[in-house]
Amino acid sequence: MSVSNYQFATRVSNLMPNPLREQAKHIQSADDYIKLTYGYPSEQAFPIEKLATLSDKIYREHAVDFMQYGESEGIPRLREQIKERLSQYQNLDVENNDVLITSGSTQGMDLVFKIFVNEGDTVLTEEQTFVGAVNAIKSYGGNAQGLPFDMINGCIDTKVLAQTLAADTAHKIKLLYLIPTFQNPVGTSMSLEKRQEVYAICQQYQVMIYEDDPYGDLIYNNIETIPKIKALDTSGLVIYAGSFSKILAPGSRLGYLLAPKAVFDRLVLVKQVADSFANLYWQYLASQLIDDYDFNEHIDYLRQIYKVKAETMVRALRQYVSQYMTFVEPDGGYFISVKLNHDIDPILFYDALDRYHVGVIPGNIMSAAGQGYERYFRLNFTLPTEEEITVGIERLAQAAATARIKQQTAL
Amino acid sequence: MSVSNYQFATRVSNLMPNPLREQAKHIQSADDYIKLTYGYPSEQAFPIEKLATLSDKIYREHAVDFMQYGESEGIPRLREQIKERLSQYQNLDVENNDVLITSGSTQGMDLVFKIFVNEGDTVLTEEQTFVGAVNAIKSYGGNAQGLPFDMINGCIDTKVLAQTLAADTAHKIKLLYLIPTFQNPVGTSMSLEKRQEVYAICQQYQVMIYEDDPYGDLIYNNIETIPKIKALDTSGLVIYAGSFSKILAPGSRLGYLLAPKAVFDRLVLVKQVADSFANLYWQYLASQLIDDYDFNEHIDYLRQIYKVKAETMVRALRQYVSQYMTFVEPDGGYFISVKLNHDIDPILFYDALDRYHVGVIPGNIMSAAGQGYERYFRLNFTLPTEEEITVGIERLAQAAATARIKQQTAL
Structure with a gap:
């Protein structure tokens, strides 16, 4: 039996590796890489001091x-x-x-x-x-x-x-x-x-x-x-x-x-x-x-820090990218969905994003059918700092500018 | 839609609840219940002090x-x-x-x-x-x-x-x-x-x-x-x-x-x-x-404490139950498998075990076919103390004595 002919169950034969994982490995090694990609919480969101104290307590009482x-x-x-x-x-x-x-x-x-x-x-x-x-x-x-x-x-x-x-x-x-x-x-x-x-x-x-x-x-x-x-x-x-x-x-x-x-x-x-x-x-x-x-107090704290980040991203999107793309203003959560205007070539745009060291999730990856959402992508605002958000959105604009489809000149 | 007609996938329709779980709940409430049932490690086996120290360290370095x-x-x-x-x-x-x-x-x-x-x-x-x-x-x-x-x-x-x-x-x-x-x-x-x-x-x-x-x-x-x-x-x-x-x-x-x-x-x-x-x-x-x-040192420690328990159980089995059942002496691991002699009624025996407040795993539960191993059961020796092991095996003998099939008298 060679490695090439394992007989996997049909139920898993449709599962494909996430293309972002492989791509991400080489791109993310860049020092100035800005991750607007995955739904990660902010590192400031973890109540580490409290958890360390409670950890000691449960080691004493419930180890x-x-x-x-x-x-x-x-x-x-x-x-x-x-x-x-x-x-x-x-x-x-x-x-x-x-x-x-x-x-x-x-x-x-x-x-x-x-x-x-x-x-x-x-x-x-x-x-x-x-x-x-x-x-x-x-x-x-x-x-x-x-x-x-x-x-x-x-x-x-x-x-x-x-x-x-x-x-x-x-x-x-x-x-x-x-x-x-x-x-x-x-x-x-x-x-x-x-x-x-x-x-x-x-x-x-x-x-x-x-x-x-x-x-x-x-x-x-x-x-x-x-x-x-x-x-x-x-x-x-x-x-x-x-x-x-x-x-x-x-x-x-x-x-x-x-x-x-x-x-x-x-x-x-x-x-x-x-x-x-x-x-x-x-x-x-x-x-x-x-x-x-008070767990509600912790949630209030998260709402505050994430609201600032969401607003920062909305502001940056309004300021830098409005000639290239539109977006939906979120009421809550972790993400903003963005749509490229018709004069932006999605493939050129995603390639440019790689060169500009910004990570986003292309819409097709988040689509049930795996297609039809070439022009859409998702931005996460909870992980990056406010500065990273602003710089990241500026780079989106720069990437979009290089991906504009040239108007065909009339004969 | 009433609760009675959820349409579950065929793949899970064969899964039955573990009968021991329900049974165990009422029997295990007894103060003198002895658990020779599941494959639990000894509570002395956990290196709690070391882990508590390492926990502090990883909170400082990797939280x-x-x-x-x-x-x-x-x-x-x-x-x-x-x-x-x-x-x-x-x-x-x-x-x-x-x-x-x-x-x-x-x-x-x-x-x-x-x-x-x-x-x-x-x-x-x-x-x-x-x-x-x-x-x-x-x-x-x-x-x-x-x-x-x-x-x-x-x-x-x-x-x-x-x-x-x-x-x-x-x-x-x-x-x-x-x-x-x-x-x-x-x-x-x-x-x-x-x-x-x-x-x-x-x-x-x-x-x-x-x-x-x-x-x-x-x-x-x-x-x-x-x-x-x-x-x-x-x-x-x-x-x-x-x-x-x-x-x-x-x-x-x-x-x-x-x-x-x-x-x-x-x-x-x-x-x-x-x-x-x-x-x-x-x-x-x-x-x-x-x-x-030194993780090998920890494993050596486990070998020592479990070897004593295994030997205690083997000794007790030899001493108390040899007229009712046979067993396989283990080389390692967590368990001893026991077989009831032909003059012991398995159903009466398991019922008696419940009355004597001892838990074991009946062989049919551990059998691929779910049947054919009525006379077999499994004992765990890692969780109980040496005293519990000895008392538990004594009770096995008492339960077996009540489950002996009476010789038919010739006419």
Whole structure:
């Protein structure tokens, strides 16, 4: 047997390496490289001093507990705290649903797709969406089908949703995967009316909704908080996914699912198979942080530092790039979505970005179909400093200037 | 949609909840309950003081690194250290293979089965094997097919292996899953000659081998270390799986796979989908432990404390239960496998164990077929104290005495 003829399962044969990872390696070695690429939190966002203090405390009080095997559901105290918060602040039903602690929100979607998606099934998504979700769907032999997406209003086309479900007489569509609040890559949110509409349609066609909400707490304007789709869930149709990655630390590898109990029971079984239980050190640490400190205060702090960064990026985009591209002003979250004007050649532009040492995520990578979004790209504003944001956007303009398609001269 | 008619994927419809989990909840509440059940390390096995010191150090030196996102492969330093150890002590080829850090060894098998097992495929195992592996195989729609297993010699029947592979003209058999060293549940090891034979057969039929080796370092007698099957792997057929759960802390959720590079590349893709990366805190902690302390000394310490426990259990079994059951003396690992004599009714015996407040794992739960091993059960000796071991085995005898089948009186 030579290395070239391993017979991999068909479900993984469609998975392609992320082209950015390889590219990034040589480009990112430049000293002046500016990363507007991935959804990384700011390094100032980690409450390191507090966590170091709490770490000493849990070493004194729980060392054996977090070194030994743990329950697949997660530690009882953290699950309770999450339920209390979801009930108190989001008005979610924590009686008919239960909380599973996952190894990051990445695992949450992996487990849900595993229990619902047969090979050949379909999951509907926003046309521009989280690439990790698309890959997870594919990894079970499923198809990710993007729905037309109104970026300004952060909402899929509900008419197309209803038509698509009505046409699905073979019931191949198993889930609707949405990021309704501060969407990735757009940063806008679906209105309450649209959420109600989407829920009613899914209720009619009995399709589950996966409400992915890693950014929900990170609001940067004073508009009222929009209820979660899960808050409308009277029929046990919605799986709500939260995460500590964007509001505490991605390294915690802590996310959670709030799921109807029958779904929760299945999730526990595949969680056991996946990795037995989420790392206990961070479960105890996060739980202690919520107990000993005001977690809302920490979130307020994040809102402040990220609001400044978001505004800095919006200001720079207005100042430097308006003749080359347009963008959607975000209400919260981690990202701004940008669209190149028609006189900018996308391939020349991305090549120029590499030369100017700026990283962004091209729209096709974040597209369910992997195409059709050549002119779009995503910018992250949480990781870079304000200075890096301004310089990075200046370079976008410089790169765009070199990528302008020359007007054809009339004969 | 009512809760009763969720349409789960066929691949998970075969997964059943572990019957022990529910049972255990009410029985384990007893104060005098003795747990000879799960493969938990001793609480004395965790180097808590050292880890607390190293934790302070990594908080000072790497806090931002372990709070931020990390690489799916694992942190470079720990991967290097693992490769160095595998090369130095096991003579494994770390040039044509690469190391992926997994979220516990549980995730290692989950990822491997995901990339190799199509629905309807088969994975061969020892008839008595790790239930987690069987569930993981089923969770991808695969079948776990047990091969006749010689418990005394820790080895599958190689003749049946060859016949089974020869008969598999449709190439449905994708992997051979083995725990060749200090097998779970038996504690014995396959000889070098048998390993060579198994490898040659798999090479002939081009079937991958998953060598699961969580217990390999825990040897309690002075016999020479047997080379890993991976050490024989000239054709890129063997995936070797190691773990820190049994030799450092299960809470670390750190395992690793050494896999041929083409397999490694696929594993990285499904690792990204599964949970992006293994928790970084423990990756830094384990790496620092290997750097700053003598890890071999720690393993020697474990060998000492577990050897005493293993001997205590063997002694107690000889003393108390020899008229009711037989057992296999282990060479290492965590377990002893016991078989009830023919005059003991297994159902009455397990019921009596519940009344006597002793936990064991019945053989059918650890059997690939889920049946045929009614008379067998597994004992763990690493978690209980020596006193608990002795009392626990005494109770086994008492339970067996109540479960003796009465001789039928001749008419």
